[in-house]
Amino acid sequence: MHAISIDTPGGPEALVWGEVPDPVPGEGEVLLDVVASAVNRADVLQRMGFYNPPPGASPYPGLEVSGRVGALGPGVEGWKVGDEVCALLAGGGYAEKVAVPHTQLLPVPAGVSLVEAAGLPEVVCTVWSNVFLDAGLTKGDRFLVHGGGSGIGTMAIQLAKAAGAYVACTVGTEEKAERCRELGADLTVNYRTEDFVESGGYDVILDNMGAKYLARNVTALNTGGRLMVIGLQGGAKGELDLGALLAKRASVHATSLRARSLDDKARIVASVRERVWPLVAAGSVRPVIDRTVPMAEAAEAHRLMENSGHFGKILLETGES
DSSP: OEEEEESSOOSGGGEEEEEOOOOOOOTTEEEEEEEEEEOOHHHHHHHTTSSOOOTTSOSSOOSEEEEEEEEEOTTOOSOOTTOEEEEEOSSOOSBSEEEEEGGGEEEOOTTOOTTGGGGSHHHHHHHIIIIIIITOOOTTOEEEESOTTSHHHHHHHHHHHHTTOEEEEEESSHHHHHHHHHHTOSEEEETTTOOGGGGOOEEEEEESOTHHHHHHHHHHEEEEEEEEEOOOTTOSOOOOOHHHHHHHTOEEEEOOSTTSOHHHHHHHHHHHHHHTHHHHHHTSSOOOEEEEEEGGGHHHHHHHHHTTOOOSEEEEEOSOO
C-alpha cells in the first residue's frame, strides 16, 4: 500500500507519499480500506517531531478515517467485510489501509457521505468526551470554545447548541464569525480586537491554547466552572492562580484523546454512537468540510491548516471512493 511517512521531522515537505508494508489486523482489529482521512493539529505536531504516536500505534499520521472493512482479525464481532465505516485511530490514517480496534469503529451516519464521514470521529469524540462526559455541560450552561472556525470548534458549537447551552466562540475574522453564528453560536469574539473575558462568565470552556490563555480562562469561569484544556498552541507552561480557582470552586482539566486506553476509547465511541449519531442522522449536527485534497498531497493540506485560512475540516482522499 501507499502511506504518508515522516522520515525526518520538519515542515510540510517532511510528508512523503510512498510504498510501505500492508498492516495486518490483530486480535479484535479490522483492516480498513481507507477512502479518506482528515487533518488535525496533532498531525502537524507529529510531523514537527513534537507528538509521537503512543507505543504500538502506527508510525504514520492520521487520527481518523472513513472507508470499508476489508478484513476481520480474530475475535471481531458485529462487523463484516464491505461495511462502510469511520474510525477513531491512534495513528495511521494517512494511508490506503489501516488496522483499527473494532471497538473504535462507527457506522457512517445517515445523510453523510463516506468521504465526509472521515471528518467526524476525532472531533466528535474529543468534544463529546471533554465537554459532555467530563465537564458535564447541560441545558442552560454558558459555554465558550476557542477557535470556533476549527474542526473542533465547528463541532463544539453544534453539539453545545443542540444540548441547549448558550454558546460563545473566539474567531480571527468576521467571515468566520458569521459562519459560526450560522452554526448556532450566540456570541462570537474576535480575539484580535476583543477580550473574551469581558463576555464571561462561563460554566465550561474548551481551550486549545494552553498557557497563553490560562489566566484569562480562569478569570472567565463562573463559580464551579470547568476549564478543559485539549491543546497547547499557546505554550505548555503558564502560571495558575490557585486562589482564584479556589474562590470559584472551579477546575482545570487537561486531556489527550490519543493517549487514552483502548477501554476508555471504546467507552467514548459507544457513547458517541448512542448520543451523537442520532443528532447527525437528524441533520442537527453535521460535519463541516472546508475542502478535500488528494492524500498524496498531504503537505499542501498541512500548509492550509497552518495558515489558519480554513473553516472546519480539511480532508485527504485516497481516490478509492
